[in-house]
Amino acid sequence: MTKRTRFSRLILVSQFFYPANVAAAARYKPLVSALMKFYDVTVYTSRISRGRSEFIVKCNWVPFPSNQKSNIFRLLFETAFGVETFIRILFSKGDIYYLGSPSFINCTFAALCCKLLGKPYLVDIRDDYPRVYFDSGLIKETGFIGRQLKWIERTICENAILVVAATEGLKKNIELFQIKESWLLRNGYSEDLFNPASEKFKDFTLVFHGILSNFQDVDLLVNLGRLIDQRNLDIKIVVAGEGNQDYKLKVNLPRSVTYLGPKSHAEIAGLINKAHVGLSFRKPGKISEDSFPVKIYEYIGVGLPILVTPPSEAGEYVQKSGIGFQFDPQNEEAILGKILEIKEKASLYDELQENLATVRPVFSREKMSSAFVSYLVSKHPHSQGLNAQKTP
Numbered sequence: 001m002t003k004r005t006r007f008s009r010l011i012l013v014s015q016f017f018y019p020a021n022v023a024a025a026a027r028y029k030p031l032v033s034a035l036m037k038f039y040d041v042t043v044y045t046s047r048i049s050r051g052r053s054e055f056i057v058k059c060n061w062v063p064f065p066s067n068q069k070s071n072i073f074r075l076l077f078e079t080a081f082g083v084e085t086f087i088r089i090l091f092s093k094g095d096i097y098y099l100g101s102p103s104f105i106n107c108t109f110a111a112l113c114c115k116l117l118g119k120p121y122l123v124d125i126r127d128d129y130p131r132v133y134f135d136s137g138l139i140k141e142t143g144f145i146g147r148q149l150k151w152i153e154r155t156i157c158e159n160a161i162l163v164v165a166a167t168e169g170l171k172k173n174i175e176l177f178q179i180k181e182s183w184l185l186r187n188g189y190s191e192d193l194f195n196p197a198s199e200k201f202k203d204f205t206l207v208f209h210g211i212l213s214n215f216q217d218v219d220l221l222v223n224l225g226r227l228i229d230q231r232n233l234d235i236k237i238v239v240a241g242e243g244n245q246d247y248k249l250k251v252n253l254p255r256s257v258t259y260l261g262p263k264s265h266a267e268i269a270g271l272i273n274k275a276h277v278g279l280s281f282r283k284p285g286k287i288s289e290d291s292f293p294v295k296i297y298e299y300i301g302v303g304l305p306i307l308v309t310p311p312s313e314a315g316e317y318v319q320k321s322g323i324g325f326q327f328d329p330q331n332e333e334a335i336l337g338k339i340l341e342i343k344e345k346a347s348l349y350d351e352l353q354e355n356l357a358t359v360r361p362v363f364s365r366e367k368m369s370s371a372f373v374s375y376l377v378s379k380h381p382h383s384q385g386l387n388a389q390k391t392p
Contacts, residue, residue, distance in 0.1 A: 010039035011094035013085060013110045015064045015103045017045040018052060021264055022211070023294040024100060024126065025049075027166075027187050027365065034369040035098075038377050044088055046081070060084045064103070067213060068244055071138060075105075082109035089113040097121040101156075104129035104149075111156045122376075123156055124164040124185070125174065128287055135287050136214055162376070169290025169313050181379070185372050187294045188365035193265060194301025197273040203236045204343045207275035207304070209268050210295050212243030215288060217281040217309060220329050225254030227336050235339065237279075240271060273302035277342060284310045284329065292317070297363045305342055305352040307335060322355040 016022045018029040028043075032055060035041050042056045043049070046064040049057045062084050065077040086109040089097070097114050099121050101107035107123065114121040130149035134141040139149065154177050157163050163182045165171035171184050212218055221239060228235050235256060239249055242262040249259035263271065272278060278299030282288040292314040299306050306324030308315035315326025327335050342349055361367070 008040055009042070009093060009095045010035060010098060011042050011044060011089070011092055011096075012098040012100070013044045013089070013106070014100035015046055015081065015106050017043050017049045017057065018055070019265075020046070020048045021262065021268075023187060024102075026190060026265060026294065027126070028100070030190065030365040031185075031369040031372070034366075034373040038373060039096075042092075042094070044085060044092075058088060060088070067211065068242065068246075078103055078105040082106040085110050086113045089119075090117070094119065096161075099123045099156075099160075101125050102127050102129055104132075104153075108152055108156065111159065115159055120161045121159075122162045122164060123160045124166075125157075125170055126166040126187070128170060128173065128290060129153070132215075132287060135285050162379075164372070167290055167292045167313055173290070183372060183375065186292065186363060186368060187297055188363040188368050189294075189297040189301030190265070190269075191301075191364050191366050193269040194298050195269075195273065196303035199274060200276060201236070201274050203234060204277075205236045205238055205275040206277045206279050206307075206339065207238050207240075207272045208279040208281065208295075209240040209263070209272065209298075210293065212241050212245040212249070214244065215282055215285070215291075216243070216245060217283050217329050218245045218248045220281045220309065220332070220335075221279070222248060222254065222257065223332055224336060225257035227332060228256040229254045233340070235343065238271065238275065240268060268298070269302070272298060272304060275304060277339065278304035278306045278324075280306060280308045280314065281329065282309060282312070288312055300356060300360055300363055303353055303356045303360070305349065305356070307338065309335075321359050323352055323359060 012032060014024050014028055016024045018025050032041055032043060042058060044058050047059045050059045060081055062080045064081050065074045082105045085106050089110055090113055097119055099107050099110045101123060111121060130153055133139040134146060139146050157174055157177045157179050161180060163174050163179050164185045165174055165182060166187055168184065171182055175182055208221055221237060225237050237257045240260045240263045253259065280293050280296050282291065288310055289312045291312055296306055296314050306318050308318050308326040309329040311326050318324040319326050325338055
């Protein structure tokens with residue numbers, strides 16, 4: 001049996017975990033598998049993960065709200081979810097806590113409880129909250145509530161023993177605070193699901209998948225489809241996902257655009273590996289500039305050339321690595337021109353795929369998770385106990 005030592009019990013707090021079809025769930029499954037080699041891990045999450053026998057999961061009774069609900073509804077239920085998480089942590093026996101954000105509200109309640117109990121915690125920041133609230137127009141950044149939310153963000157980060165960030169931009173933003181330590185842990189792709197396939201769709205196909213939130217440029221997808229139809233081009237656009245912008249894909253779609261609705265991770269993998277080009281279209285703004293969407297890693301996993309809007313951290317990497325191109329979202333003609341060049345110029349497509357094969361190994365979620373956990377154990381040996389690894 002594993003010898004129980006100080007800090008050997010780790011509790012990971014996230015609103016979503018495997019098998020939920022969201023980025024957090026995809027990210028945390030290989031991370032928890034890596035952590036389990038060194039810690040006794042329990043996951044506090046939503047009801048979607050109930051009954052997963054391969055992990056120890058404690059599910060909140062309060063459901064986590066869908067992003068298709070109204071803002072007031074989401075605020076009330078996220079707050080209730082956070083209060084339940086606070087109570088669970090209050091009566092838990094964890095020695096160290098791994099807190100995920102988003103949900104920012106759930107993370108806030110979890111960090112508050114850890115602080116009151118004097119428990120050490122790490123915080124894993126995957127999205128730029130509370131800036132998302134500001135850029136969405138929900139809260140005024142300079143107002144009283146906005147200032148309080150920024151204070152909460154700073155306090156959470158400064159009290160953490162380690163802050164983990166999903167992008168370079170987020171990491172730089174966090175390092176403006178007086179944090180103790182930071183680590184870049186990118187989202188990556190799953191080796192089990194995302195692999196190149198030789199079989200492709202008969203028509204030259206562009207694919208877009210993910211949560212269709214306010215930050216995704218759904219209008220650009222539709223407008224691109226209209227340009228393709230006007231020129232009678234042999235190109236298709238396939239879109240999978242759901243969110244508060246999916247209504248734009250349910251009526252009056254161009255002939256070249258097909259909307260499939262929400263799909264599981266396995267279905268997404270099967271879909272995108274048969275496409276020819278992956279699209280990551282986001283609206284301009286600070287959130288998008290600092291982003292590196294999960295879909296880009298998954299396109300890399302299956303070997304798809306990538307087109308990104310707007311110019312951003314992700315777009316810079318894609319372009320410099322020679323695996324795709326970035327554009328201003330208003331330049332629809334340039335985007336379509338590049339699509340046609342990729343379609344018709346075999347040497348360009350081959351070059352992009354060769355470069356993709358070179359960078360692909362770097363972004364395996366399994367490898368990145370193992371590297372991070374090794375760092376955590378070596379940097380904070382007290383957090384794991386006496387041994388470098390649990391023994392039977």
